[in-house]
Amino acid sequence: MYSAIAGNPSESGSFSELGARALTANQAKPCQCELLSAKKAARMKKYCVTRELQKRAEKICSAEIEYVFSDHFDQDDAGEQILQPLHQLCSELNPEVDDETEGFPAQYAPLYSVPLLEKEQEVILFKGMNYLKYRASVLRDQIDLKSPCVGLLDRIEQKLKDAHRLRDYIIQANLRLVVSIAKGLTDRANTFEDIVSDGQMPLIRAVEIFDIDRGNRFSTYGTWAIRNFLFRATKKGRKYRKSFVSGVESAAMGLSDFRSTPRSHESYHHSIRYVLKQVLHTLDEREQLILKRRFGLYHSDAPEKFREIADDLGISTERVRQLTIRSLQRMRDVIEEQNLELPEIPEII
Structure with a gap:
């Protein structure tokens, strides 16, 4: 079983x-x-x-x-x-x-x-x-x-x-990950036994494709793989995942909120730089350019406003904002895989 x-x-x-x-x-x-x-x-x-x-x-x-x-x-x-x-x-x-x-x-x-x-x-x-x-x-x-x-x-x-x-x-040594996650996802439709059984499938796959040369512990990658699978498979998990997704999208929407204070603005950009540097390679050239300019990822550049980027690219400010949000949404799965987090809304408004 x-x-x-x-x-x-x-x-x-x-x-x-x-x-x-x-x-x-x-x-x-x-x-x-x-x-x-x-x-x-x-x-x-x-x-x-x-x-x-x-x-x-x-x-x-x-x-x-x-x-x-x-x-x-x-x-x-x-x-x-x-x-x-x-x-x-x-x-x-x-x-x-x-x-x-x-x-x-x-x-x-x-x-x-x-x-x-x-x-x-x-x-x-x-x-x-x-x-x-x-x-x-x-x-x-x-x-x-x-x-x-x-x-x-x-x-x-x-x-x-x-x-x-x-x-x-290796799988046996990491089965605790499945148990620890399953304990929080039981409900009327999903018993603890069923969730533990289902959670071993992504664990097995994670062991087979994990690259130890990257220097990360397997527990980090394995936890993400199990959670991602079970969050999709259980009602309570889908609720948690929806909250996480909403938080990411809300953070992206907050990029255009000009009510942020200089201090929170600086804190946000410092946090987002680290995240984006890990996952920028998943985007096309224009998306990478927009995010690099928006968050000042070039060595000596300061973050630019949507209007400044729009003028240089010959598109509307709203279009730049939409591309920024879409790019962040596309990187969401990569962010989950690498166990990274975008800053919460209180940090940017």
């Missing part, structure tokens, strides 16, 4: 063995047929290539291997630099039920069976997961569908299994 991931035991033995296996397997070794003489290897391949083996190879080639690439993956010592810390960490991690299960039904104990991850542990696990997928993808390009090597297929499948095991561990 609550989690197929949290409830399933390991499919590949102890978690502590994963790192050692990944490190050993990364040291490329020729499979048995490659060690034989060319003539004997040819006979062995002809004997071993069955329709079942070809189907297995075709299945691997047709499956999508999705990973977040890192520049570190192409380095000569990438395997040692990434998998050696993973080996050590996997041998140290021991799932234990912590004290946060108090007050919850017994069936939710597995949600807390994995301890919270520290930042350094998070980096090691995410890099290890994506590196194993990357290596599996590289090895997959070497498959000969007419005469697949069973040893190569074994290596690819094992790397993918280990990568999925790491993914599941």
